Amino acid sequence: MTLRISLRDGEQMIVNGAVLRASGRVELEVENRVAILRGREIMNPTDATTPARRLYLACMLSYIDEPGRTIHHDMVVALLGDLLGVLESPRARTVCLDFAQHVAIGDYYRALGSCRALIDYEAAALARGEKEFAQ
Known part of the structure; x- marks a missing residue:
């Protein structure tokens, strides 16, 4: 099952411990099981x-x-x-x-x-x- 994530410009997320920051509006599709937290959950x-x-x-x-x-x-x-x-x-x-x-x-x-x-x-x-x- 695919997880769709939308991030606003500058919004952070954590994927398997790595902190990522969106540069511009970003749409992501995650196709396997990973540990993900969006900015508001961090x-x-x-x-x-x-x-x-x-x-x-x-x-x-x-x-x-x-x-x-x-x-x-x-x-x-x-x-x-x-x-x-x-x-x-x-x-x-x-x-x-x-x-x-x-x-x-x-x-x-x-x-x-x-x-x-x-x-x-x-x-x-x-x-x-x-x-x-x-x-």
Whole structure:
């Protein structure tokens, strides 16, 4: 199955660990299985400022850095354990378990999708906490 990707001028993507930048508008067709992240899916290490974001970064590195996958995977497991220890919401815990299932079978790309949901949950919880703290 062919994957079609459109990149805007200057947009980055990672293919099997290599960072690529589009020069002009680019249409690509990927015809085999590779680790691909588009610009909006790439997290800079300086943006990993919360527990869910650190989990996303470790998972992303597991996905794109095959030689270092074992180290990154161990970090994913540790961070997931920490996160599960503090989450109270049944929905957030379910998303964590979904994430863990994807990681367990090596489907890091789908795990990243689950982790984005955790980042959204975390952001909403932090916003609620800040609002309560300000009152």
